[in-house]
Amino acid sequence: MANPQYVSEKQFNPRNIWSGFLFGVGIVTFLDEAIFHQLLHWHHFYDKSTTSIGLVSDGFFHALSWFTTVGGLFLLADLRRQESLKWKTWLGGVLLGAGLFQFYDGTIQHKLMMVHQIRYNVDVLPYDVVWNLTAIIMIAIGYYLILKSKNTKPLRESEGV
Numbered sequence: 001m002a003n004p005q006y007v008s009e010k011q012f013n014p015r016n017i018w019s020g021f022l023f024g025v026g027i028v029t030f031l032d033e034a035i036f037h038q039l040l041h042w043h044h045f046y047d048k049s050t051t052s053i054g055l056v057s058d059g060f061f062h063a064l065s066w067f068t069t070v071g072g073l074f075l076l077a078d079l080r081r082q083e084s085l086k087w088k089t090w091l092g093g094v095l096l097g098a099g100l101f102q103f104y105d106g107t108i109q110h111k112l113m114m115v116h117q118i119r120y121n122v123d124v125l126p127y128d129v130v131w132n133l134t135a136i137i138m139i140a141i142g143y144y145l146i147l148k149s150k151n152t153k154p155l156r157e158s159e160g161v
Helices: 015-039 051-081 087-112 125-149
Strands: none
Touching (some): 015 051, 015 125, 087 125
């Protein structure tokens, strides 16, 4: 049974959003680092220095991705323990966190701070458009899911999940 001091069945619990948000930031940063930094070798987290510094910056970026992912999962486990998990809200938080980080990365880090670009020695405009459009779509869907889930009840363990 859920602890009544935390959340009643009809009360909105923002921890669903925060758990999903942290998980979303963690997953999108992990995918960015694994795909674009390690597998494709398109860039490092910080490209304004030597390759060695770029690799060290990738290591810190990778650590950040895992800390946020694990933090989000700890909150998720606590929400399940309290029987106050709302999957739609949580998924909305995941998409919102992933989209906001990707949009921040694509606008602030890529364009304003110029710490790295998606790719080098190519026309970067198509990459920027796809990167930021994907981010905006994730933000919009995440926000929509959060709004639609505010009036739903949390899923109980006794209901089969």
